[in-house]
Amino acid sequence: MQTVKMVVTGPFSSGKTQFIQTVSEIDVVATERKISSESERIKETTTVAMDFGRITVDDDLVLYLFGTPGQKRFDFMWEILSEGMLGFVVMVDSSRPETFREARRILETFRAYAPTPYVVTANKQDLPDAWDPSDMRIALRLAPEVKLLPCVATDKESVKNSLLELLYSILERMDP
Amino acid sequence: MALKGNLRDFSFSQLLNLISLAKKTGTLEVHGLDKDALLSFKGGKLIYAQNSRADNGLGAILARTNKLTDKQYQVIKDRAENIGDKELGLMLINSNYVTQDEILVSLKQEFVSTANDLFTWAEGIFQFENNIKPSPDKISLLISLENIIIEGSRQLQEKERLEDEIPSLDMALRFTENPGTNIRNVNLSVKEWRVVSFINPKNAMRQIARTTKLTEFEFRRIVYSLIQAGLVEIIRPEGSKPSSPKVSTLPVESTDDQKSLVNRLITRIRSL
Numbered sequence A: 001m002q003t004v005k006m007v008v009t010g011p012f013s014s015g016k017t018q019f020i021q022t023v024s025e026i027d028v029v030a031t032e033r034k035i036s037s038e039s040e041r042i043k044e045t046t047t048v049a050m051d052f053g054r055i056t057v058d059d060d061l062v063l064y065l066f067g068t069p070g071q072k073r074f075d076f077m078w079e080i081l082s083e084g085m086l087g088f089v090v091m092v093d094s095s096r097p098e099t100f101r102e103a104r105r106i107l108e109t110f111r112a113y114a115p116t117p118y119v120v121t122a123n124k125q126d127l128p129d130a131w132d133p134s135d136m137r138i139a140l141r142l143a144p145e146v147k148l149l150p151c152v153a154t155d156k157e158s159v160k161n162s163l164l165e166l167l168y169s170i171l172e173r174m175d176p
Numbered sequence B: 001m002a003l004k005g006n007l008r009d010f011s012f013s014q015l016l017n018l019i020s021l022a023k024k025t026g027t028l029e030v031h032g033l034d035k036d037a038l039l040s041f042k043g044g045k046l047i048y049a050q051n052s053r054a055d056n057g058l059g060a061i062l063a064r065t066n067k068l069t070d071k072q073y074q075v076i077k078d079r080a081e082n083i084g085d086k087e088l089g090l091m092l093i094n095s096n097y098v099t100q101d102e103i104l105v106s107l108k109q110e111f112v113s114t115a116n117d118l119f120t121w122a123e124g125i126f127q128f129e130n131n132i133k134p135s136p137d138k139i140s141l142l143i144s145l146e147n148i149i150i151e152g153s154r155q156l157q158e159k160e161r162l163e164d165e166i167p168s169l170d171m172a173l174r175f176t177e178n179p180g181t182n183i184r185n186v187n188l189s190v191k192e193w194r195v196v197s198f199i200n201p202k203n204a205m206r207q208i209a210r211t212t213k214l215t216e217f218e219f220r221r222i223v224y225s226l227i228q229a230g231l232v233e234i235i236r237p238e239g240s241k242p243s244s245p246k247v248s249t250l251p252v253e254s255t256d257d258q259k260s261l262v263n264r265l266i267t268r269i270r271s272l
């Protein structure tokens, strides 16, 4: 059995879980765990959510989709997750410009880890406050050759399109 | 589509960067806690600005820049209320009170200072409306945004913010090919010029910082202002690309096997 993986990253609430859930054959939020220490008087509960989706391609090939955890404390996981990935998707909530800076930080950090192909999705394009993708391209400082795809993560065709565009970029990399 | 947000989270320098690079034409309104401002742009250049804290008429502006006396201003205020800026300007020029250049310099000073002030607003709801022009009786100018952006970004002092913007010094820089932005028209400091002189796709930022003997903080701030002004962009250093077209992260070795594997993924996802 061969496995390949792709990473879905982006700021908190940009739609990573939704994106993976829309195409995954298993329930995504299965890795949510509560860690609590009973010995402490004030009960501390920490939730670590790491999304994990699966698409079976055929008898001996499986594609895994990993979502990056939301909190900044878990940034160290990015480096671990980015190892061996085929490519990555950076999700951005088009209606929340306050998250663009964080999106840039994530993008720049992943880009520095690996020269892997990636696409950026301008997600939640269905919302009335969504920014125009051409304005987002500048605000996110994307070079002209980087694909910025309008996306609605609840819509299967839209998610499929984003993954396909990423795979086309990977193919192009093989045929320079 | 909407171009709105809050300066608290989408900074004024980012906003000017966007307006400049997208060569936008229209009017930006900003509503702060106790003040408002309005700026108009044409093709990504500032043409007009006013704020709610002062009289924005030409008479008042000329008085503020000492081109008219307080008394002259008072007369204009009392008696020329219905006269637009363009008409008033012509009358003052024709009667030799001020020259055309003095008017233009005063207006430029006023517009730039209104823009500069916005860098200090901790918050403010902004909205950009395409194609809305300043009212026709106002005199408009054409001011490039690069210098305003560089000047404003120089004031950024937050270390964490700069590290967010430029997380890895292992990346390199190159000059952008934005038509209309020209580094020679920008007023750079000596330190900024030193950094500029080492920009090359082969030089990692870390090397440039070391060579120019700047602290990482100073270096990041300079790079940040050059990026915001649309003059440079971050790239992977040249020579760091894998020489073989193979994708090392695939479980199969040969290019043909890799292509066939990616094609299987494509076929599967299309069928979902």
Ligand SMILES: Nc1nc2c(ncn2[C@@H]2O[C@H](COP(=O)(O)OP(=O)(O)O)[C@@H](O)[C@H]2O)c(=O)[nH]1
Pocket (backbone or CB within 6 Å): A010, A011, A012, A013, A014, A015, A016, A017, A018, A019, A070, A123, A124, A125, A126, A127, A151, A152, A153, A154
């Ligand atoms: N309208 C709309 N809502 C979306 C879209 N994608 C995600 N959401 C919603 O945005 C919220 C955050 O999404 P989630 O996937 O949990 O974000 P995450 O933090 O990145 O995993 C949820 O309420 C989603 O249902 C979209 O394309 N359009």
Ligand SMILES: [Mg+2]
Pocket (backbone or CB within 6 Å): A016, A017, A018, A049, A051, A067
């Ligand atoms: Mg999530």
